[in-house]
Amino acid sequence: MFDAHCHPGLDSDLSIVCTASPEEWDDVRHYRYHSFGLLHPAKEDVERMEKTLKDDPDAFSGEFGLDSRWQTDSGLVKDLIVLSSQLKRPFTLHVVHRHDEMLRILRQVRPQVSFIVHSFTQSAQLAREYIRLGGLISLSPLSLKTRDSAELLKLPFLLETDMKISEQSLNTLALLYRDAAHRCDIETEQLEEMIDERRAVLTT
Numbered sequence: 001m002f003d004a005h006c007h008p009g010l011d012s013d014l015s016i017v018c019t020a021s022p023e024e025w026d027d028v029r030h031y032r033y034h035s036f037g038l039l040h041p042a043k044e045d046v047e048r049m050e051k052t053l054k055d056d057p058d059a060f061s062g063e064f065g066l067d068s069r070w071q072t073d074s075g076l077v078k079d080l081i082v083l084s085s086q087l088k089r090p091f092t093l094h095v096v097h098r099h100d101e102m103l104r105i106l107r108q109v110r111p112q113v114s115f116i117v118h119s120f121t122q123s124a125q126l127a128r129e130y131i132r133l134g135g136l137i138s139l140s141p142l143s144l145k146t147r148d149s150a151e152l153l154k155l156p157f158l159l160e161t162d163m164k165i166s167e168q169s170l171n172t173l174a175l176l177y178r179d180a181a182h183r184c185d186i187e188t189e190q191l192e193e194m195i196d197e198r199r200a201v202l203t204t
């Protein structure tokens with residue numbers, strides 16, 4: 001079972017292991033799918049990110065994004081998306097209550113690489129906007145509790161725990177797959193295959 005967004009802990013080849021700041025980057029280099037993130041970017045961090053990504057051709061980028069709970073210069077987020085697109089690195093977006101701004105940036109940049117909008121809890125209509133721009137939505141246990149979850153489950157979603165990889169996160173992931181498969185009226189194994197196909201644009 002593939003976890004589309006989690007944080008460093010136990011080893012795993014079936015997870016996109018994300019970070020939020022340069023201090024964490026060294027903790028994830030050994031994972032097969034590791035991702036260098038900047039949730040609170042400063043200008044000099046963007047340059048550091050560029051160098052770090054160029055030095056590591058296998059790395060993904062993210063998580064970064066816009067969150068109404070803190071100030072982020074949307075110009076730097078745009079720079080990070082441009083950088084990820086130029087270097088052809090799949091990237092992971094963290095967006096809380098600032099989806100209009102994020103969609104505006106994505107429409108300007110038109111990224112040439114796939115990206116994930118992680119722990120998506122908004123409407124199916126908004127999800128379709130991201131998908132139209134080349135994104136994938138990733139659903140967490142929280143996402144499945146939202147009002148629009150039935151509609152979201154009809155879209156080509158990924159699944160994630162957003163936890164540190166641990167026995168507990170693996171249990172959470174298994175329950176999440178079971179719950180989502182049940183609600184899609186398919187077998188868990190079938191959902192696993194579908195998600196493996198969907199994630200191929202990122203991981204092959």
Ligand SMILES: [Zn+2]
Pocket residue numbers: 005006007018063162
């Ligand atoms: Zn996260």
